[in-house]
Amino acid sequence: MSIIFLLALISLAIAIFFLGAFLWAVKTGQYEDDYTPSVRMLFDDSPKRNQNSDNKIDNLKSKK
Amino acid sequence: MKDQPIKNVNCDHCGDKCGTGSVFEDSLNFCCSGCKTVYEILADNDLCDYYADGSTPGTSMRSKTYYDKFTVLDDPEIRSKFILFEEGNLVSVKLKLPQIHCSSCIWLLENLQRLNEGVSSSEVNFQKKQLLVNINKSKIDIKELFILLTQIGYEPLINIQETDHSNTSLNITLLLKIGVAAFCFGNIMLYSFPEYLGLDSKEFARFFAYLSLLFSIPLLFYSGFEYLQNAYRGIKMRYVNMDIPIALGMITLFARSSYEIISETGGGYLDSLSGLIFFLLIGKWFQSRTYKTLSFERNYKSYFPLSTTRLENGKRVTVKLDDLKIGDEIIIRNHELIPADGLIKSGEAFLDYSFVTGESELIHKTEKAVVYAGGKQEGSELAILLTHKPDNSYLTQLWNQEAFAKKEDQQINKLADQVSKYFTYFILTITALTAIVWFFLNPALIWTSVTAVLIVACPCALALSIPFTLGNAIRFLGRKGIYLKNTEVIEELAKIDTIVFDKTGTLTTTKSTSISFNNELITEQKELIKSLTTNSNHPLSRSITQFLDKIKTHEVKSFKEITSKGIQGVVNNIEVKIGNEAFLGVAFNKNITTVGVLIDQQYIGCFEFIPLLRKGVPDLISKLDALQIKMSLVSGDNDSMDAFLAEKLKLTDRKFNCSPLDKLNYIKELQEAGIVAMIGDGLNDAGALKQSNIGIAISDDVNYFVPACDIILDSDAISDVHGLLLYSKKCMHIIYASFTLSFIYNIVGLSFAVTGTLSPVIAAILMPISSISVVAFASLTSKYYYHKLIKH
Numbered sequence: 001m002s003i004i005f006l007l008a009l010i011s012l013a014i015a016i017f018f019l020g021a022f023l024w025a026v027k028t029g030q031y032e033d034d035y036t037p038s039v040r041m042l043f044d045d046s047p048k049r050n051q052n053s054d055n056k057i058d059n060l061k062s063k064k
Numbered sequence: 065m066k067d068q069p070i071k072n073v074n075c076d077h078c079g080d081k082c083g084t085g086s087v088f089e090d091s092l093n094f095c096c097s098g099c100k101t102v103y104e105i106l107a108d109n110d111l112c113d114y115y116a117d118g119s120t121p122g123t124s125m126r127s128k129t130y131y132d133k134f135t136v137l138d139d140p141e142i143r144s145k146f147i148l149f150e151e152g153n154l155v156s157v158k159l160k161l162p163q164i165h166c167s168s169c170i171w172l173l174e175n176l177q178r179l180n181e182g183v184s185s186s187e188v189n190f191q192k193k194q195l196l197v198n199i200n201k202s203k204i205d206i207k208e209l210f211i212l213l214t215q216i217g218y219e220p221l222i223n224i225q226e227t228d229h230s231n232t233s234l235n236i237t238l239l240l241k242i243g244v245a246a247f248c249f250g251n252i253m254l255y256s257f258p259e260y261l262g263l264d265s266k267e268f269a270r271f272f273a274y275l276s277l278l279f280s281i282p283l284l285f286y287s288g289f290e291y292l293q294n295a296y297r298g299i300k301m302r303y304v305n306m307d308i309p310i311a312l313g314m315i316t317l318f319a320r321s322s323y324e325i326i327s328e329t330g331g332g333y334l335d336s337l338s339g340l341i342f343f344l345l346i347g348k349w350f351q352s353r354t355y356k357t358l359s360f361e362r363n364y365k366s367y368f369p370l371s372t373t374r375l376e377n378g379k380r381v382t383v384k385l386d387d388l389k390i391g392d393e394i395i396i397r398n399h400e401l402i403p404a405d406g407l408i409k410s411g412e413a414f415l416d417y418s419f420v421t422g423e424s425e426l427i428h429k430t431e432k433a434v435v436y437a438g439g440k441q442e443g444s445e446l447a448i449l450l451t452h453k454p455d456n457s458y459l460t461q462l463w464n465q466e467a468f469a470k471k472e473d474q475q476i477n478k479l480a481d482q483v484s485k486y487f488t489y490f491i492l493t494i495t496a497l498t499a500i501v502w503f504f505l506n507p508a509l510i511w512t513s514v515t516a517v518l519i520v521a522c523p524c525a526l527a528l529s530i531p532f533t534l535g536n537a538i539r540f541l542g543r544k545g546i547y548l549k550n551t552e553v554i555e556e557l558a559k560i561d562t563i564v565f566d567k568t569g570t571l572t573t574t575k576s577t578s579i580s581f582n583n584e585l586i587t588e589q590k591e592l593i594k595s596l597t598t599n600s601n602h603p604l605s606r607s608i609t610q611f612l613d614k615i616k617t618h619e620v621k622s623f624k625e626i627t628s629k630g631i632q633g634v635v636n637n638i639e640v641k642i643g644n645e646a647f648l649g650v651a652f653n654k655n656i657t658t659v660g661v662l663i664d665q666q667y668i669g670c671f672e673f674i675p676l677l678r679k680g681v682p683d684l685i686s687k688l689d690a691l692q693i694k695m696s697l698v699s700g701d702n703d704s705m706d707a708f709l710a711e712k713l714k715l716t717d718r719k720f721n722c723s724p725l726d727k728l729n730y731i732k733e734l735q736e737a738g739i740v741a742m743i744g745d746g747l748n749d750a751g752a753l754k755q756s757n758i759g760i761a762i763s764d765d766v767n768y769f770v771p772a773c774d775i776i777l778d779s780d781a782i783s784d785v786h787g788l789l790l791y792s793k794k795c796m797h798i799i800y801a802s803f804t805l806s807f808i809y810n811i812v813g814l815s816f817a818v819t820g821t822l823s824p825v826i827a828a829i830l831m832p833i834s835s836i837s838v839v840a841f842a843s844l845t846s847k848y849y850y851h852k853l854i855k856h
Contacts, residue, residue: 027236032189033192036188
């Protein structure tokens with residue numbers, strides 16, 4: 001029966017992982033706009049993005 | 065007229081009618097060269113999918129001088145308002161674009177980098193109507209970005225007074241709290257199941273109980289902390305609020321459960337505690353989902369431009385409004401707003417004060433006359449010598465009235481607090497009685513039964529009924545174009561017994577007047593009239609020119625415009641005179657604005673300008689009358705329309721020539737007899753809207769000019785005001801019914817508690833059942849009445 005202790009702890013670990021994922025999603029602003037992404041993904045040919053400057057911006061944001 | 069034939073077509077870019085100055089290219093029609101330019105920009109950059117993508121094409125482009133207003137962005141202080149962060153050449157800018165309205169907007173705005181290589185990426189937040197742009201400073205500066213956006217029809221708001229950062233952070237905290245509460249709730253419920261089903265093993269019971277206890281700590285002290293805090297504040301201020309019994313219940317639940325678990329005398333009630341906090345937070349979230357993107361707290365600064373043009377040693381310099389001094393000479397162009405009181409130094413003013421006073425007719429002023437802030441120039445350029453600073457002008461003084469100092473949070477959740485006051489005393493009495501009775505029967509059971517009473521009495525269902533009923537109502541009303549500031553507005557609405565209407569822009573539409581000619585006109589006469597009116601810049605002439613669409617014009621000889629009288633000239637050797645009674649020497653004036661026409665000394669009739677009542681207004685007034693609601697009309701306009709209104713509307717109390725301050729005072733007077741709602745639109749109503757119990761602002765576009773108010777009403781929804789009043793009353797009935805329902809649950813629970821037989825299982829069942837049934841009842845009935853009363 002002691003396996004139940006282990007299982008309970010494993011399930012707990014998974015639950016904590018999902019809680020962390022949720023907190024991360026909220027903090028990175030994924031809940032701020034729940035409409036635009038649904039439209040954005042339907043645009044046909046996505047424009048060529050300037051990959052370099054995008055990365056640069058992301059770096060800057062994480063620094064902030 | 066130019067030889068180009070005018071086709072009856074719409075511009076392929078903006079959808080406007082193609083009139084004079086139309087441009088044709090690529091077998092496409094454009095109403096102006098501006099639209100053509102935008103088309104070319106889009107075509108050059110292979111973005112013509114824009115036209116295929118949506119049914120709403122772009123807006124027309126403005127004249128070159130229009131962009132002068134962006135020179136204010138040269139000021140680093142103003143520029144910094146839009147900048148999120150800056151490093152090297154990279155600048156991240158956040159802009160508010162109220163024009164965003166469809167998916168092709170998102171598409172075009174997120175492809176900005178194809179229009180200008182200075183833009184590296186852009187991202188739209190559709191709900192907030194925001195655009196986040198990253199630009200390369202060396203290739204495009206912020207001013208150019210503003211111009212680029214304006215050119216493609218998305219003019220960023222420059223005078224953003226309000227920042228919405230506080231709202232978003234509040235929402236984020238609530239979401240985080242809900243997340244933690246949901247996590248704890250789910251796990252604690254799982255650990256409680258073995259006990260419900262009868263668990264024998266002591267070992268497991270202790271393991272699960274301690275895990276639950278562990279999770280209940282963040283649950284109570286993070287997710288539920290606000291309730292404890294509010295209750296503490298309430299006690300300190302000697303003010304009983306809804307949070308006191310809730311906090312009492314929470315603390316009792318936690319304390320008793322911890323004691324039982326640590327002393328190993330039982331499993332505790334942590335499952336109930338977690339459910340309670342989780343449901344409460346969900347209710348709070350439901351209530352907080354109001355219209356954050358709309359601003360309900362604007363003052364005159366939102367209407368005024370940020371900058372104006374000042375003459376300095378003969379040079380034109382753009383300056384911030386705050387930097388204006390008495391004695392400055394400023395330039396006001398066509399369609400610009402006068403920012404401060406002053407004297408006309410040169411030029412002729414045709415001022416539109418409809419925004420300030422409600423007076424719809426233009427006021428004509430000449431040199432050395434006094435002009436007040438808030439007037440919009442409709443004509444040629446004007447030089448003004450300032451006599452006051454912008455914040456000290458006649459109009460802006462209104463904001464020094466006490467109504468604007470009124471504290472907002474004085475009357476929050478009145479009903480909930482009233483009910484909870486009695487409820488709290490009731491619970492405390494029952495608790496005391498239980499303690500006394502058990503003291504005599506069996507003192508060992510006092511602790512068990514007293515805590516049980518406090519646990520069961522926790523007014524979870526009671527606390528949920530208000531957010532769910534009113535939160536639902538707000539969402540439904542939003543679909544109809546009725547945007548409420550918060551849920552308390554409904555409580556107040558239910559009590560309204562007096563409604564005051566503004567005239568211009570509220571009962572009547574702002575822009576369109578219906579023009580008609582009271583006689584038959586043959587084409588030849590139309591041509592003569594139009595030839596004359598096209599030469600005049602007077603707004604009435606312009607309306608007539610527009611009215612006589614698709615009519616040819618001829619050359620005019622000896623044209624003369626006599627200010628505030630009329631115009632005359634010779635067309636095809638026929639003398640034509642257009643103007644008022646005195647000018648023509650003929651009597652035709654009625655209760656409305658009229659312009660007579662004299663052709664070859666013959667009076668042929670007059671144009672009648674009838675303001676249009678908004679759709680559904682007469683119907684609304686008679687319906688409200690049937691509800692026995694007192695109604696008044698206060699207008700800043702003159703009483704020329706009085707007879708017209710008296711005939712069309714059942715409004716007996718009509719006041720005209722009211723200044724904004726008169727309106728405010730009139731509301732104050734009415735408030736002595738009842739609860740007053742004010743329905744208005746412009747700045748001239750701002751004081752009245754603020755003073756009234758419920759200020760309802762009507763707007764043709766809810767994202768633009770709306771004075772501070774409690775409800776923003778889409779102009780199409782004005783006929784729903786009647787339904788809104790009925791609905792708010794019904795909502796209050798629903799809340800009373802939910803209160804009764806949750807009270808019944810509490811009585812049932814109390815009967816277990818006072819007898820000392822409340823087991824954790826019964827508590828765990830009763831609590832969610834009562835909450836869920838109250839939530840379901842509130843949601844379903846509020847939806848039912850919405851469909852019955854408002855959505856026809």
